Amino acid sequence: MFTRRIFLRNSALAMVGSGAAPLWLERALYAADSPSPRKKILVAIFQRGAADGLNIVVPHGEKAYYDLRPTIAVPRPSSGAGREADAAIDLDGFFGLHPSLGPLQPLFAQGHLAVVDAAGSPDPTRSHFDAQDYMESGTPGVKATASGWMNRALPAEQGKLSPVRAVSLGPVLPRSLRGGQPAIAVESLGEFRVRNPQAAGEFERLYAQTDVPELEACGRETFEAVSLLQVIGKQPYAPSGGALYPRGRFGESLRQIAQLIKSDVGLEMAFADIGGWDHHVNELGQRASEGPLANVLREYGQALAAFWRDLGDRMADVALVTMSEFGRTAHENGDRGTDHGHANCMFVLGGGIRGGRVYGRWPGLRKEQLYEGRDLALTTDFRDVLGELVARHLGNPTLGPVFPGYEPKFLGLT
Numbered sequence: 573m574f575t576r577r578i579f580l581r582n583s584a585l586a587m588v589g590s591g592a593a594p595l596w597l598e599r600a601l602y603a604a605d606s607p608s609p610r611k612k613i614l615v616a617i618f619q620r621g622a623a624d625g626l627n628i629v630v631p632h633g634e635k636a637y638y639d640l641r642p643t644i645a646v647p648r649p650s651s652g653a654g655r656e657a658d659a660a661i662d663l664d665g666f667f668g669l670h671p672s673l674g675p676l677q678p679l680f681a682q683g684h685l686a687v688v689d690a691a692g693s694p695d696p697t698r699s700h701f702d703a704q705d706y707m708e709s710g711t712p713g714v715k716a717t718a719s720g721w722m723n724r725a726l727p728a729e730q731g732k733l734s735p736v737r738a739v740s741l742g743p744v745l746p747r748s749l750r751g752g753q754p755a756i757a758v759e760s761l762g763e764f765r766v767r768n769p770q771a772a773g774e775f776e777r778l779y780a781q782t783d784v785p786e787l788e789a790c791g792r793e794t795f796e797a798v799s800l801l802q803v804i805g806k807q808p809y810a811p812s813g814g815a816l817y818p819r820g821r822f823g824e825s826l827r828q829i830a831q832l833i834k835s836d837v838g839l840e841m842a843f844a845d846i847g848g849w850d851h852h853v854n855e856l857g858q859r860a861s862e863g864p865l866a867n868v869l870r871e872y873g874q875a876l877a878a879f880w881r882d883l884g885d886r887m888a889d890v891a892l893v894t895m896s897e898f899g900r901t902a903h904e905n906g907d908r909g910t911d912h913g914h915a916n917c918m919f920v921l922g923g924g925i926r927g928g929r930v931y932g933r934w935p936g937l938r939k940e941q942l943y944e945g946r947d948l949a950l951t952t953d954f955r956d957v958l959g960e961l962v963a964r965h966l967g968n969p970t971l972g973p974v975f976p977g978y979e980p981k982f983l984g985l986t
Contacts, residue, residue: 610836610889611838611839611840611889612840612889612890612891612965612966612967613833613839613840613841613842613889613890613891614722614725614840614841614842614890614891614892614893614961614962614965614966615829615841615842615843615844615890615891615892615893616722616748616841616842616843616844616892616893616894616895617843617844617845617846617876617892617893617894617895618704618707618708618746618748618843618844618845618846618894618895618896619845619846619847619849619872619894619895619896620700620704620845620846620847620849620896620897621700621847621848621849621850621896621897622700622703622849622850622896622897622898622899622900622912622913622916623849623896623899623900623916623917624849624851624855624865624899624900624910625689625896625899625900625915625916625917625948626641626899626900626902626948627641627644627645627646627670627855627856627865628669628670628673628869628917629663629667629668629669629670629687629689629917629930630645630646630660630667630668630669630670631666631667631689631934631937632646632647632648632649632660632662632666632667632668633665633666633667634666634934634936634937636902636936636937636938637902637937640902640903640904640937641902641903641904642904643904643908644855644856644904644908644909644910646658646659646660646668646670646671646856646860647659647660647860648660648668649661649662649668657671657859657861658671658859658860658861659671659860661673661674661677663677663680663687663930664929664930666930666934667687667689667930670860670865670866670869671860671861671866672861672865672866672867672869672870672873673869673872673873674873675873675874675876675877676873676876676877676919679877679880679921679927680927680928681928682927682928683925683926683927683928684880684887684921684922684923684925684927684928685919685920685921685925685927685928686919686920686921686925686926686927686928686929686930686931686985687917687918687919687920687929687930687931688917688918688919688920688930688931688932688952688957688983688985689917689930689931689932689934689952690915690917690932690933690934690935690948690949690950690951690952691915691916691917691918691932691950691951691952691953691954691956691957692707692895692896692898692899692914692915692916692918692950692952692953692954693706693707693712693897693898693950693953693954694712694713694950694953695712695713696914696944697898698898698912698913700850700897700912702715703897703898704747704897705747707895707897707954708720708721708746708747708748709721709747709748710724710955710958710974710975710976711975711976711977717976718750718751719750719751719752720746720747720748720749720750720751721748721955721958721974721975722738722748722749722755722841722843723738723748723749723750723751723752723753723755723841724751724973724974725841725958725962725966725968725974726738726753726840726841726966726968727840727966727967727968728968733754733838734837734838734839734840735754735756735800736756736800736801736832736837736838736839737753737754737755737838737839737840737841738753738754738755738756738839738840738841738842739755739756739757739758739829739832739839739841739842739843740755740756740757740758740842740843740844741757741758741759741824741825741828741829741842741843741844742757742758742759742825742843742844742845743757743759744757745757746843746845748843749841749843755841758801760828761801761804761828761831761832800837804831804832804835804837807835809827809831811827811830811878811881811882812881812882812883812884813881813882813884814881815878815879815881815882816874816878817874817875817878817879817882818870818871818874818875818878820871821846822844822845822846822871822872822875823871823874823875823878825844826844826875826876826878826879827878827879827882829842829844829879830879830882830883833883833886833889833890834883834886840966846868846871846872846875848864848867848868849865849868849896851864851865851900851909851910852905852907852909852910852911853907853908853909854907854908854909855904855908855909855910856908876892876894876919876921879892880921885923887921887922887923888923888924889923890922890923891920891921891922891924891925891961891965891986892919892920892921892922893918893919893920893921893957893958893961894918894919894920895916895918895954896916898912898913898914898915898916899913899914899915899916899917899947899948900912900913900947901913901946901947902937902942902946902947902948903946913943913946913947913948914943914944914947914948914949914950915935915943915947915948915949915950915951916948918954918957920957920961920985922965924965924986925985925986926984926985926986931952931983931984931985932951932952932983933951933952934951935948935949935950935951952983953978953980953981955975955978955980956980956981956982956983957983957985958975958980959971959974959975959980959982960980960982960983960985960986961985961986962974963980963982964982964986965986
């Protein structure tokens with residue numbers, strides 16, 4: 573059966589392509605001089621592949637960390653002259669950031685960035701596919717959940733809603749945004765269009781004339797989204813405040829989310845992801861500032877810092893949260909890498925965030941403190957972090973439908 577969810581999940585008739593835009597795409601639905609009211613916005617970033625939280629937020633005050641990782645531990649901040657570029661960047665005397673995350677240290681020091689450690693999903697799976705599904709559905713251990721937590725978290729509103737209320741930057745609508753509320757996936761704002769321009773007008777007429785209300789509604793919403801994104805994408809965009817996004821898909825995704833936010837078109841939810849975290853072999857180079865993890869963290873940190881700088885005072889309306897499906901083993905393996913683990917770290921960034929501290933109870937890394945004798949133990953459920961942002965930032969206090977069967981416990985992030 574054809575449903576609105578299926579239609580929108582498939583990204584509006586595969587509207588990513590090239591060619592001249594048909595005339596109907598030129599019809600601006602939202603005039604530039606009458607923007608939508610500013611809304612609170614939640615941006616979710618998924619680090620796909622199971623990021624190594626112990627080498628991202630380094631517990632340099634924990635002796636066991638260095639015992640468990642004799643060749644891939646990030647050196648202590650006081651490691652000595654000549655090694656500063658490879659040492660952890662101290663946060664609070666116990667935790668530090670990986671040296672590739674230097675652009676984020678000022679945001680932590682200024683109280684805009686919070687870290688939640690020993691956080692993640694309570695489900696014990698070590699399967700990437702299942703763990704990502706559980707986090708994006710917001711129902712750990714339950715495979716039957718049809719919708720995603722972000723879709724269910726959208727606050728209830730009356731009247732006409734923005735056709736770009738919920739947007740993912742990428743080719744496919746992620747699990748997090750699927751559900752009853754309209755949401756779209758787009759790879760590029762400027763090239764979101766019907767692949768066959770000649771057929772566009774005919775498609776539009778067909779959906780307008782259907783006697784199936786749901787089909788007519790989802791068709792109308794999709795064509796409205798296309799028109800609006802075409803208008804936005806055609807406008808020249810230069811990041812503000814000297815922000816420099818790194819080259820690559822993730823930096824470009826955050827740049828386009830920033831453009832949507834500053835366009836005041838009613839965006840409330842945005843999603844982007846970044847891969848490259850599954851480091852079973854040679855996680856770091858001979859120096860901590862080199863190797864696969866250092867490289868992906870450099871892109872990640874630069875993109876987040878550029879997003880903050882670009883939005884400027886608009887960050888008062890924005891909260892950004894990061895997550896990964898699970899962490900990695902506390903002990904390095906025989907290939908100077910790490911294997912699938914359990915708890916991880918999350919970042920929360922925003923103008924209204926009580927940053928400048930590491931949240932969550934640290935469980936320790938001694939043998940008897942590890943989960944199943946091998947992993948960082950979980951002390952904060954990821955739904956506690958997300959639930960607080962949904963309730964206090966987005967203003968949707970009804971969390972029962974968002975996280976069925978679970979009552980989030982707030983940490984005081986907002």
